[in-house]
Amino acid sequence: MFPYKTSIEFDRKCNQPLYLQLSNQIIQFIKNQQLPPSTKLPGSRTLAEQLQVHRKTIVACYEELLLQGWVESIPKKGTFVHHNLPALAQQKLDEITAYDVKKTTGFPFYKNAILPEKPGDKQEDFMYLNDGISDGRLTPIDDIARTYRRISAKRNTLKHLSYGSTYGNTTLREVLATYLNSTRGLHITKENVLITRGSQMGIWLSSQLLLQKEDVIVVGATNYGSADTTFLHRQASLQRVSVDKDGIVTDEIEKLCKQQQIKAVYVTSHHHHPTTVTLSAKRRIHLLNLARQYNFAIIEDDYDYDFNYNHAPILPLASHDTNGNVIYIGSVCKTVAPVFRIGYLIASKEFVDETSKLRGFIDRQGDALLEMTFASFIKSGDLDRHIRKVMKIYKQRRDLFCKLLKDELGDVFEFKIPKGGMAVWLKLSSKYSWSVIAEIARKYKLEIGAWERYDLANSQHNCIRIGFASYNETEMNELIHRLKITVEACKHITVKE
Template identity: 40%
Template sequence: MSSPVNIPFLSFISLDREAKTPIYLQLAQQLINAIQRGYLVPGAKMPGSRKLSELLSLHRKTVIAAYEDLHHQGWIAIEPNKGAFVMDNKTKMVERPYDALVSLGNYPTQTGYSFKQSNLLDNPFEESNCTYQWNDGLPDVRLTQFNQLSGLYSASLKRKGTAKKMSNNQASIYFKEQLSNYLNSSRGLHISKDNLLITRSTEMSLYIISQLIISAGDVVIVGELGLFTANMIFQSAKANLQTIPVDGQGIDVDALELKLTSTKIKAVYITPHHHYPTTVTLSAKRRVKLLQLAQEYGFVIIEDDYDYDFQYEKSTIMPLASADLNGMVIYTGTFGKSLAPSFSTGFVVAPKNLISEMQKYLGLLDRHGDVIMQQVLGEMIAEGDIHRHLKKSLKVYMERRDNCCELIAKHLGERVKFNKPSGGLGLWLNWQAPISLLQMAKFCTQKGLFIPKNILYQNRNFTAIRLGFGHLTMEEMEKSLEIMGEYLSSLP
């Protein structure tokens, strides 16, 4: 049996006097860990409270308190006039080699077992502390009326019926009723609450969809340039991801038809309103043909209404889901994208039988959801608040789009070519002569402008950038494009 004098307690006991956890509890926890790991073997005698307090530079009462806690939990036995001993439990006592002990104050840096790892799911987003930053087209949270939103949330939380709604899911039902009315009036749909699934985000929606309709090896068609997060989700579901070209009228449906003659396709993923990243709108002719092909060949159309709310022209293009009579379209998107991110929510529109099956998966991932937030969003629809907020936001974003186009012409000149988009929060810039976008991003970072890699598109055939303008004021755009112009001026 090891003598308590020979056990190197300082090698595996590490106490943090700045932590909120009392010292005696820290000591007790680490002594328990030492017993579990075999550093203190069954039957071993513990040092006296005076001896251990001197060794660890603690007050004796702290050690006594730790020993009493261990005794009450059954880790040690305290025998009068003999001392404290690690509980034996009739386990064979083995001497422990202490030459390689590790502090019990540290958590393991790696697992002791293997697990699946995937490069597909590496975080594609970068962060920076630069004063100015481009992104791929995010709303400006500064436009959110936080006082109004917080007031609505607080009022909903204080109502007497809130507890009942949280327990029996009434808030979710109310929100689905309001959202179905909103989508029917704004998207030309003809749905009820039974055709809706409420999720936390579009990414969660796509994940659940992929779990239901995609099996390993199934062919999923996406645009040659497309939304990278959606591609990551489909690939993680082991889909065989294949691409078709995208031009000024959206995805090339004729190329899709040609591929269908030799390939069985499970699904086609599209962002038809404002294609990501090029911002083009899928033409009416191609929309009709895509629906016809889906019915003829039996593939699923996953329609993501990316940036649908941000439309600046009077003529509104309806989603494919509004013309789907055969149940071939799964329509997904984000409600409240013009609000702060924490106030937006994802949704899926589909026939009732699919929604019922998707609800099972949602029950595993997010059983209750944020019922208070759903109640608030439902009230915003019912009272017309969401319409008023979006109307004000659209005016600001349209001005920023126009300003950004003028500033690009001013600072980048003939080096880039772009079309003013009819909606959305991003611009697609094509460089007329190839330059190193990574070198430009590096130069701009040194000047205080951050350009993330996920908005850069470059290969042998093209050089392009997707610039999001929604989050920037006129002054911020001016400075950002001025820095990019400096880099261009430095080129030979």
């Protein structure tokens, strides 16, 4: 019996032709064994009358099923479900929910406990702490869009629509080399530049070439969690050294070098992540000398070079490197907006050549049109104008955020006003724990996030990093308000861990 009377439905507002809607439903009947092999289908005229569609719709449907191999046409007998179709082994739909279908997997696969869970979709009425991101509302989107349209309209742009270089767009590499030479004191050419999808991609590529199982990489006792995860994913051995007011303690690195072979040191020298402190000049020189003496790489992640409020930015380690030890990583994402996935990896030509080969296997090339757009955006001076504009705004937000913290929660948090960057490093009073704060905060529609990532070394420092740049004055006041009532609620229930 053909199950058409109650089961077949047509959506006449849908863009999909009726014959395809019908053929897809018949296929489902076959898969569900409602139409077993060798079942005869109604004649095209009969089925057309029953379904109240044109006969040509049924003919086209049967032809589609024939082409896909679901049915067979037997001369002078009619159209039949193919006799040789194996039964599809599957659970009945009434035994499982649609949620189960999407959640469960019918095959074994490897899971990696090192990789952290990523947050799901955000709820509209919640406020979310971040660890220092730019305010997308300040992005010069109209200027970028105009440049993108102008570049896209040029005839000579057509050649960039095919496969390009795994190094990234040549024009952007040339512009970045010039820009970084003038602003960061580097001495590079485009051959030293690989365009990436952001800083994290640069860290990942570097780790793939530098580290194998049990190779030693030195990081701070507090460190950027995603970098730690990247190195652990390579099964490297992380050796942690102290971080104080002058940055990562290089004397401890020297002791490690005398004890074992070091493959690399990871640093965020300008504003240490997460504590925001700056690596002192003395330690910069010491670290470079150690790299040269002990032949290890320095992965310098300069994630927020442009944001310095008290003085001019300090030149990166890469500007003083004459021995090819530094891999310098940065991005446009933090400066303009995270959605623009454009970053760079600067190193010796030899290293860049190898990273470009590796990059070609995971990401054949970047977005050439977007890269050309940002080449123009940088060369025209628009990037520098944007930086000057947001610097003033972010400085005001830093000052307001720190004032509100001091006035409203000064008995709860200890912190120093950061000289740069887009976040504050906060130490919670020992009376409280972040686990309890995070749980109670959700009652007031405030999401603290994965606070544990700031203490992967399990030193119990009770600190987290909170960004300020992405909140305007109204939002900042509301954020502090929710944090304050959370703390008030915790006073009655918090137990020291």
